[in-house]
Amino acid sequence: MSIHKYQAFSKVAELGSITKAAEAMGYTQSAVSRMIADLEDEWNLNLLRRSRGGLALSSDGLMLLPYIRDLCSHYDVLQEQANALKGLETGFIRIGSCASVSTQCLPPILKTFVDRYPDIIFQLQNMEYSDTEEALCAGVIDCGFICAPFSPELDVTVLMRDRMLAVLPPDHPLTDAKSYPLQQLSQERIIKLTDEANNEVSKIFTLLNSKLDRPISAYCDVNDDYSIMAMVESGLGVSILSELVTHRMPFDVCLKEFDPPQYRDIAIAVKKGRKPSPATEKFIQIVLEFFSNYPDN
Secondary structure, rough: OHHEEEEHHHHHHHHHHHHHHHHOOOOOOHHHHHHHHHHHHOOOOOOOOEEEEEEEEEEHHHHHHHHHHHHHHHHHHHHHHHHHOOOOEEEEEEEEEHHHHHHOHHHHHHHHHHHHHHEEEEEEOOOOHHHHHHHHHOOOOOOEEEEEEEEOEEEEEEEEEEEEEEEEEOOOOOOOOOOEHHHHHHHOOOEEEOOOOOHHHHHHEEEEEEHOOOOOOOOOEEEHHHHHHHHOOOOOOOOOOOEEOOOOOOOOEEEEEEEEEEEEEEEEEEEOOOOOOOHHHHHHHHHHHHHOOOOOO
């Protein structure tokens, strides 16, 4: 059995393009097309649907994809275990991370990882927490940074508790206050991340609306943290962001802890029931080392 055709199908499904899959794997387009055709001939099934709109998986392809991804993942683990027995520190790891973790925490983590294991290749995919959970469950990535609540399909190690902060314009009346009353949000023009980009803020809104007579709503939805801080700096409203996001920010805004305090728990996760590859285990070990010495822990 040649694993390459299964890997080719998995990569085509991930990227939605035979051309992109060929580029990513270092094959020619015709070679990837041939491998997919071999699978279709072997099983007497159509795995892909081709139309003017592009390429997509057929219903049969969608049904078989989780099993093919699982096969490829186990093959990668097998190869890494064999290399480990020979004393070779090689491998490949796919990491899912949100922008705040990628910007504030991952650079030193990856620097240590590369210094310690220079022959292990990593692929970093920036995605939202919910997308990371889906990618972990589907086997698209090997490990990822996620936020509570956690899926029961994942093995989770909590890394840090990140405070949620009120982000105020520099001339806001409460800039000198010790904290920002959570219910004060009902009196503000609120600029917030879209629900898809930040469900922690949506949880705060849900909590508040259960206690208020007049539900609060966003004055403006934005899908970028820095855009939000720039708008708050200009006096367009107030916002809610995690403390991790606000580190090293180049904006003149006032940050206040909420009263009562609000938090989000950030964790590293792998798919439950599947032993992580040696490369993934080495990466997680370095992640745990980093967060054990993190200032806020």
